[in-house]
Amino acid sequence: MNNLLLIKRNATLFFHDIRWRFGIIYLSMLMLILLRKWQQLSVINMLNGVVQIPGNFQFPLEWFFLVISSFLIIGGAPRRLFLKEYPMVHEVSLKLYISSIMLLAVIVDTVIVITWYLISENRDSLFFITVWLVLGTLTTLFINIQFFINPLFDLLFVIVLCILTISINSFPFISLLMYSRWHSNISWPLGLIVIVVVDVVLSICIKKIDFVA
């Protein structure tokens, strides 16, 4: 019962924090998808991303916006929820508290991916499940990092990762978010291992953190 109460309490704080960003970005994303749909371009096309050809660099703006929309919505809410709100309930275990924050952020990812899935004509379920898993993993990294640095720099880090993914055809793990590369032999274990290791290291360092928002 305590766990449910904790999640309810944190959900109140979290969704209150993100409500305006969620409204603006989610609606913008929805409008873009519906506009493209009207122009005979499906969600899968927008999530195609790009396979770069030497000498003809292309930047898939729509893919970029769709992928970072979740991070734009989540913003610095996890940092505030942890640094400012945890001290009042610090008898709750650190792991449980952080897990509740991760859960709430992954709910945002889930809403976004489900939206894409429902609107898409080509419902390649395996692709969308992969997208959800990759986004969820990136979100845990995004959250762990912002406990230590300014969320704006954290967002910049995600943007850089996206740009690297766009630029490098074989960029591990995150390339799985591009439908055009999804069927290729993307080195997903390497990318996943790197992210998991970074997450573990950060979670060890969390005990050195200052609860100062």
Add this chain to the structure above:
Amino acid sequence: MNKNIIEVENVTKQFKKKSVLNGISFSVQSNKIYGFKGPNGSGKTVTFKTILGFVKPSSGTVKVNGKYVRKDVMFAPNTSFAIAEYGLLEDKTGIENLQLLDILNKHHKDHQELMSLLERVGLDPKNTQKLKEYSLGMKQRLLIASALLNDDKIVILDEPTNALDEDGQIFLIDLIQDLKKEGKTILVSSHDKEFLEKVADHIFVFSNGKIVREEDNEE
């Protein structure tokens, strides 16, 4: 003889290369009231956060109830606090806020006890206003109530006189003295010199992250 319940030894703290605590050392005996006096930015609140374990010292140690904070334990044991930075839920009433904290922090006060606690700090337990509709003085009183939820032996009150009128200050002095009679140890900060001289047994005077003077006030 009162034993040392808190020992702070040579604690320094830097935030982004700026020194906020410069080698402070002091000890706190049980069942006494300690005042922390000094202007804004002198290091009082950071000292409290260091004792609580919310801030890790850059060097030095903090020992509370025999445990090294951030070494043996993450947070100070048997210690409650009222620090404005760590607030309550704006969309809940006073009693709802206390209920939630009570359950999450694994203590089990019944409804009647929570209502009594609100009365103790001068709030109406039947008030259905949400926290966001409270005046600053009411919010301060509720914060103090949250610090008394756990019946901890050590209570830390950071600038509790802020937003309290004269009656509120009198209530606060009486409350702190009652807490001492209950066997608690109280650390209270203020830049109100008169308030601290009325309530504290011993005063640490802070300036630029250091304790520049100690004043014994005990009768």
